[in-house]
């Protein structure tokens with residue numbers, strides 16, 4: 422049988438050409454005759470790997486010298502704490518937007534470190550909408566504004582502008598960074614775990630405007646001080662060298678496709694075709710408002726949920742993996758990150774039509 426298609430939300434599918442390169446180059450990193458995992462991080466080859474990966478990432482994002490890109494441990498989850506520890510004093514306020522499970526987690530963690538003000542929430546619609554900007558109650562004294570620009574579980578994505586918000590903007594972009602072009606200059610700090618759209622678990626990308634940093638809360642571990650990580654080029658301690666290498670290969674692959682503009686075109690088409698198939702059927706339904714439907718994570722429910730387990734079993738047997746929805750939402754979810762092709766999505770749509778034909 423051919424290779425299965427992995428629709429997992431994360432850790433997610435990697436591009437096949439990247440897996441091929443990992444396999445071909447694993448034993449001999451750049452002619453050194455030892456693997457990338459066996460090198461000291463002080464080794465010139467590894468220092469250069471980090472420099473080149475940062476340069477590549479910044480170039481793909483289209484950002485200049487005002488920003489640094491860091492490669493940090495701890496996952497996006499640690500950023501829920503690291504952001505307020507670095508940007509907030511215990512008596513200061515930060516503004517948070519609630520749009521789904523991940524922004525809820527970010528608020529809960531941040532509340533340990535300062536006064537967190539929820540400016541708006543889409544909880545009332547079960548996180549199927551994006552609260553409009555003109556409804557936000559932004560406190561004038563907030564040190565920063567935080568949002569999750571793609572809610573991986575609820576399938577809601579931010580497409581609006583954050584221009585002229587009057588305060589620094591921090592965004593969790595874990596599940597859609599580099600899936601389409603975004604006005605990165607509207608953001609002052611961006612973070613993303615690599616294992617969704619950009620690589621393997623173990624490294625978290627933090628892109629930060631250096632002039633945002635004014636020192637951390639006193640109990641912040643040295644390892645979690647952004648300024649110290651900047652000063653040490655992400656090497657305050659032994660960094661996750663292998664995941665950074667995989668990230669670098671994914672970024673090279675993205676460049677070879679034609680960069681973000683090229684992948685955006687593919688991703689738009691993929692999402693449009695899957696949503697169109699769902700909307701055309703009364704057997705499947707996506708509950709998210711059309712203006713904020715995620716291009717990356719597409720939840721859908723069956724009109725008859727007693728067929729759910731049959732759908733999961735049949736899809737798995739057909740080589741379509743991990744379509745079961747998150748336990749908090751139920752139903753199904755197809756995560757169609759950069760590594761998933763239009764052909765993969767077409768195969769899913771064909772399977773869904775056939776399942777409907779035999780079950781409805």
Ligand SMILES: *Cc1c(COP(=O)(O)O)cnc(C)c1O
Pocket residue numbers: 431495496497498499523569571572573593594595596614615617
């Ligand atoms: C997966 C995910 C996280 C958590 O990532 P970890 O790397 O597991 O900590 C946070 N935010 C979003 C939007 C995610 O998709």
